[in-house]
Amino acid sequence: MLGLPDHVRACLFDLDGVLTRTAEVHAAAWKEMFDAYLRERAAREGTEFVPFDAVDDYDEYVDGRPREDGVRTFLAARGVHLPEGTPADPPQAETVNGLGNRKNDLVLRRIREEGVAPYEGSVRFLHAVREAGLRRAVVSSSANCRDVLAAAGIEDLLEERIDGVVAREHRLRGKPAPDTYLQAARALGIEPGEAAVFEDALAGVEAGRAGRFGVVVGVDRVGQADQLRAHGADIVVRDLAELLEPR
Numbered sequence: 001m002l003g004l005p006d007h008v009r010a011c012l013f014d015l016d017g018v019l020t021r022t023a024e025v026h027a028a029a030w031k032e033m034f035d036a037y038l039r040e041r042a043a044r045e046g047t048e049f050v051p052f053d054a055v056d057d058y059d060e061y062v063d064g065r066p067r068e069d070g071v072r073t074f075l076a077a078r079g080v081h082l083p084e085g086t087p088a089d090p091p092q093a094e095t096v097n098g099l100g101n102r103k104n105d106l107v108l109r110r111i112r113e114e115g116v117a118p119y120e121g122s123v124r125f126l127h128a129v130r131e132a133g134l135r136r137a138v139v140s141s142s143a144n145c146r147d148v149l150a151a152a153g154i155e156d157l158l159e160e161r162i163d164g165v166v167a168r169e170h171r172l173r174g175k176p177a178p179d180t181y182l183q184a185a186r187a188l189g190i191e192p193g194e195a196a197v198f199e200d201a202l203a204g205v206e207a208g209r210a211g212r213f214g215v216v217v218g219v220d221r222v223g224q225a226d227q228l229r230a231h232g233a234d235i236v237v238r239d240l241a242e243l244l245e246p247r
Contacts, residue, residue: 001132002128002132007214009134010194011134011136011137011195012196013158014197015138015145018199018200018240019118019122019149019152020118020149020154025107025110028054029110031054031058033106034074037099037102038052057074059201061074062074063204064176064201065174065201066141068084069174082095082096087101104144108144111148111151115151116151120241121242122240125241125243126158136159138162138163139162139184141180142163143163146165160184160187167179167180175203175206178210178211181207185211185213192211194214195213195214196214196215197211197213198240200221202224202231205232206231209231216232216233217243218231219240
């Protein structure tokens with residue numbers, strides 16, 4: 001009924017792009033933040049301004065990673081290395097944490113203005129998973145995960161939440177390391193091999209493979225099915241509702 005192997009006892013879901021339509025919001029916020037910073041830096045140093053690509057750069061360097069890792073990884077690809085700073089840095093600070101906080105402010109503003117919608121197919125799948133008696137957790141690098149789940153109206157469909165707040169408290173490495181997914185498996189009381197991971201991000205798919213989970217489902221929202229498979233997805237679907245279709 002669920003399109004998953006029989007040994008799967010739990011489902012571990014990424015948030016943005018898998019359960020909720022917030023990946024586009026994040027990509028737009030990253031672009032707004034990076035473009036403003038890169039434009040100012042280029043003007044200051046007399047170099048060419050090369051904008052952030054909200055598709056290619058987002059997928060390669062940012063998507064699925066903790067916020068600070070996204071800042072650090074993308075800027076390193078441009079040959080830019082900034083001081084780390086601290087999580088308390090103001091958004092104006094020219095540090096990794098400062099730029100991360102600037103991006104977070106932009107995301108929160110967009111969520112307030114535009115709201116949050118879940119994917120209808122994902123909601124159907126969540127209900128089916130619950131009715132089948134499987135355990136359920138959300139695994140996200142976002143520190144705003146709880147607020148997004150509540151705004152989307154799906155918080156009650158998930159039993160455990162491993163997000164950016166929990167990762168910081170437990171000092172868990174972000175995706176593509178498997179730490180947050182392994183923490184979710186522990187929270188649900190199951191072995192990694194008994195769980196299915198659902199991811200739309202290349203880094204997240206890598207995390208599922210690295211953690212030796214029972215099955216890794218890639219969710220292709222942007223036409224990157226081949227890349228998802230190359231990074232470790234066992235199954236690729238365009239929407240979770242496809243898993244409910246007779247085979």
